[in-house]
Amino acid sequence: MASRRDFIQKGLRLTAAGLVAVPLLDARARAAAQSSTELEPPPDLFDAQVVDLDFWVKPRTLSVIRPASGERTKVLYWKDGQIIDSAYQELCHILRDVNGKASIPIDPKLFETLWASQAFVARYGLEHPLEILSGYRTPASNARLREQGVPAARQSLHMSGKAADVRIAGLTEEVLGGLVKSFRQGGVGFYYRSGPKGGWIHADTGLNRTWKG
Numbered sequence: 297m298a299s300r301r302d303f304i305q306k307g308l309r310l311t312a313a314g315l316v317a318v319p320l321l322d323a324r325a326r327a328a329a330q331s332s333t334e335l336e337p338p339p340d341l342f343d344a345q346v347v348d349l350d351f352w353v354k355p356r357t358l359s360v361i362r363p364a365s366g367e368r369t370k371v372l373y374w375k376d377g378q379i380i381d382s383a384y385q386e387l388c389h390i391l392r393d394v395n396g397k398a399s400i401p402i403d404p405k406l407f408e409t410l411w412a413s414q415a416f417v418a419r420y421g422l423e424h425p426l427e428i429l430s431g432y433r434t435p436a437s438n439a440r441l442r443e444q445g446v447p448a449a450r451q452s453l454h455m456s457g458k459a460a461d462v463r464i465a466g467l468t469e470e471v472l473g474g475l476v477k478s479f480r481q482g483g484v485g486f487y488y489r490s491g492p493k494g495g496w497i498h499a500d501t502g503l504n505r506t507w508k509g
Contacts, residue, residue: 391431
């Protein structure tokens with residue numbers, strides 16, 4: 297299994313090869329890898345199609361935080377090919393509309409993509425919770441965001457429990473979005489923002505497509 301240092305070095309080589317125009321990792325992680333100067337062909341580091349069958353059949357534990365509500369959970373929600381109902385209900389609650397105070401069943405396929413993204417980078421030592429910035433939205437909440445000028449599609453998949461806006465500490469929008477996209481499970485939106493927390497990635501289970509917002 298690759299080490300955290302291997303992960304960082306490979307990421308830096310992607311930048312050196314001109315494949316990514318923004319820093320892959322945060323300043324602290326980059327400082328830990330300053331000694332890496334060699335150039336190699338870019339690896340399939342962020343291509344999830346390289347994972348083997350064992351990756352998909354192992355138990356799935358999802359660690360998430362919800363900044364809007366201050367909630368945090370780490371829950372085993374899938375094992376032996378089946379979703380654990382109580383854990384699924386807990387995750388649906390975490391992804392509820394915090395402002396509208398409502399929840400609906402979340403598409404299990406969305407949880408699969410979120411878990412897979414977190415599990416994939418954990419293989420390289422980056423074990424951080426997945427931040428859920430937005431999950432389910434009521435139509436009223438979605439309309440309110442549009443009125444406030446926040447990027448929100450009129451027929452947003454957030455309103456049907458098929459989308460989430462997420463980020464993982466230490467990964468830029470470019471890297472996390474590229475990873476999510478490589479699972480080929482739906483749409484991916486790249487939302488680049490400056491500031492200490494940066495932007496986020498929109499992931500959904502609709503048609504395969506990408507955009508920048």
